[in-house]
Amino acid sequence: MSLSMLAKSLIFALLALTSGWVGREYAIPVANYLTDVRDITARDARISKRSIAYRIPDQAPLGFVFSQPVTLAKILVHPAVSEDVRDLEQGFVYGIRLRWIDANGEEISVHDTYLQADSPDTVFASGEVWRFFRTRPELVAEQDNLLVESPEPAAQLEIEVFDIDRGIIGIDVRVFEQRIYLGAQSLSAFRRLSEESRDLLTQPNAFPADMLTQQEQLNLGRNHWRAVGPLGLDGRDYTMLVLYEALREDVMQDGVFDSGGAQ
Amino acid sequence: MSLAKPILAGGAAAAIIAGAAYLFPVFDSVKGVTRADDAEFALGTSAFAALIGGETGGLAGLEKLGFGAGTLAGADHTMLLSEAEGECAGRGIYLIRSQATDKLALTAPHRGSDRHTGTLASALFLETGAQAAAWNSGPRRATSKCEHAIDLARERNHLFSAFALGFAEAAPDGLIVQLHGFDGDRRESLAAREAGIILSNGSEAPSARLLDLADCLSLAFAPIPVLVYPGDTGELGALSNAQGQLLREAGFDGFVHMEISAELRAALIEDDALRGKLATCLAEAAA
Numbered sequence: 001m002s003l004s005m006l007a008k009s010l011i012f013a014l015l016a017l018t019s020g021w022v023g024r025e026y027a028i029p030v031a032n033y034l035t036d037v038r039d040i041t042a043r044d045a046r047i048s049k050r051s052i053a054y055r056i057p058d059q060a061p062l063g064f065v066f067s068q069p070v071t072l073a074k075i076l077v078h079p080a081v082s083e084d085v086r087d088l089e090q091g092f093v094y095g096i097r098l099r100w101i102d103a104n105g106e107e108i109s110v111h112d113t114y115l116q117a118d119s120p121d122t123v124f125a126s127g128e129v130w131r132f133f134r135t136r137p138e139l140v141a142e143q144d145n146l147l148v149e150s151p152e153p154a155a156q157l158e159i160e161v162f163d164i165d166r167g168i169i170g171i172d173v174r175v176f177e178q179r180i181y182l183g184a185q186s187l188s189a190f191r192r193l194s195e196e197s198r199d200l201l202t203q204p205n206a207f208p209a210d211m212l213t214q215q216e217q218l219n220l221g222r223n224h225w226r227a228v229g230p231l232g233l234d235g236r237d238y239t240m241l242v243l244y245e246a247l248r249e250d251v252m253q254d255g256v257f258d259s260g261g262a263q
Numbered sequence: 264m265s266l267a268k269p270i271l272a273g274g275a276a277a278a279i280i281a282g283a284a285y286l287f288p289v290f291d292s293v294k295g296v297t298r299a300d301d302a303e304f305a306l307g308t309s310a311f312a313a314l315i316g317g318e319t320g321g322l323a324g325l326e327k328l329g330f331g332a333g334t335l336a337g338a339d340h341t342m343l344l345s346e347a348e349g350e351c352a353g354r355g356i357y358l359i360r361s362q363a364t365d366k367l368a369l370t371a372p373h374r375g376s377d378r379h380t381g382t383l384a385s386a387l388f389l390e391t392g393a394q395a396a397a398w399n400s401g402p403r404r405a406t407s408k409c410e411h412a413i414d415l416a417r418e419r420n421h422l423f424s425a426f427a428l429g430f431a432e433a434a435p436d437g438l439i440v441q442l443h444g445f446d447g448d449r450r451e452s453l454a455a456r457e458a459g460i461i462l463s464n465g466s467e468a469p470s471a472r473l474l475d476l477a478d479c480l481s482l483a484f485a486p487i488p489v490l491v492y493p494g495d496t497g498e499l500g501a502l503s504n505a506q507g508q509l510l511r512e513a514g515f516d517g518f519v520h521m522e523i524s525a526e527l528r529a530a531l532i533e534d535d536a537l538r539g540k541l542a543t544c545l546a547e548a549a550a
């Protein structure tokens with residue numbers, strides 16, 4: 001074996017070792033992501049939540065009725081996109097129209113807004129909360145969390161989509177109304193939240209949940225939302241979907257997870 | 264067999280469920296509690312496996328263990344296995360259907376204690392093509408009327424567990440659903456308190472199959488929350504469930520621990536259409 005051949009072999013071995021390390025670090029989680037998510041179990045990702053999302057139909061609004069008139073609602077919204085645009089660098093832009101309606105069916109106000117969502121691959125690479133459908137081919141792009149206000153108490157909120165980017169298959173939403181608590185009920189509500197939910201609520205605070213005063217816990221307990229269902233029939237007026245939220249096991253093991261992305 | 268336990272049901276369900284009413288003896292007729300030694304457990308497992316697999320030869324083994332065979336009105340091709348009248352020792356009550364279309368077993372180990380679960384299991388057995396069903400024949404907790412009690416979900420050395428293993432042997436890709444009831448007011452977290460159903464496979468790692476069932480139920484029962492342990496809630500995971508542990512040790516992945524809220528249990532008994540949704544999801548998951 002010549003010296004140059006030995007040098008080539010060393011370089012090759014070094015490259016092989018490096019690619020092996022990169023593969024071990026990144027290939028397995030990414031491969032798991034790329035394979036059929038239907039087979040995702042606790043081995044690959046820790047499923048942190050399952051919830052029902054509603055796909056807004058094309059060319060028609062979807063109405064959500066509140067249990068009592070409200071001036072505030074929370075909307076979680078994301079685009080579901082096709083496989084061929086999963087890594088689109090610029091992400092996706094879409095518009096949503098919010099129409100507040102009072103108890104008499106009269107329009108209170110209309111508000112249009114444009115949203116930008118990172119691609120599914122960008123969200124996955126961020127290592128934060130990852131959302132997916134187990135039984136559908138489309139992928140979930142970045143979720144937005146909107147807190148929307150009505151100028152007057154509203155009985156219903158209609159949501160319509162417009163100007164959606166190519167590659168977006170549908171816009172899925174979840175709508176929430178704030179729970180009404182009397183007196184110290186919100187304190188017991190706060191104490192009955194899971195440890196993770198309590199941590200999430202107290203994240204902006206300098207102290208952990210168990211070091212907060214009773215008044216602070218009571219105030220945080222008021223920040224509790226209940227999902228609102230849509231008007232109409234599944235399959236005719238909207239499509240009902242089971243949305244999964246998960247944390248990547250590899251990221252959790254590295255201890256770099258920032259739960260700020262959880263909703 | 265002694266007096267039947269009253270059955271609550273409405274509409275078309277009443278007629279179906281009333282046919283199964285005599286399945287359930289009253290608990291104060293229980294004379295003692297019989298557990299199985301190793302030989303009896305092995306005999307029970309192989310006998311249940313044979314019967315569920317369609318071999319009538321298994322009956323002789325179960326007769327040796329104190330069971331008698333009968334039929335169930337309204338259920339064709341179904342064998343009822345129960346202890347003789349006046350000899351109830353908590354061995355359990357079992358149904359095995361010879362011409363089943365669904366590889367499904369419905370079980371209720373806490374009938375009487377978890378209200379409506381026994382009735383619900385019998386209704387689901389009759390309304391699906393389930394292969395088998397099983398119930399407790401003794402109370403979960405001792406009372407002043409009946410001092411003999413046994414919690415089957417914690418008993419490894421019992422014929423109820425042998426039945427589960429026998430089913431797994433006969434239908435290795437089948438599904439065993441264990442129905443339980445929970446009281447939302449006694450739950451620690453808000454999520455569990457407001458849940459309609461909490462599913463678990465008795466481990467910290469829900470299988471794809473369990474998630475398929477959960478997804479079906481979530482869509483069918485929306486807006487009633489259907490949760491999965493441990494992601495959606497950290498409660499009612501059934502990690503110490505005896506049948507779940509035995510089945511996992513045997514390499515069977517079709518164990519489903521289904522906790523149902525009191526309100527939903529009552530609704531499932533009264534509402535045929537609602538119960539039909541549950542039956543459809545269970546049959547799909549067992550396919």
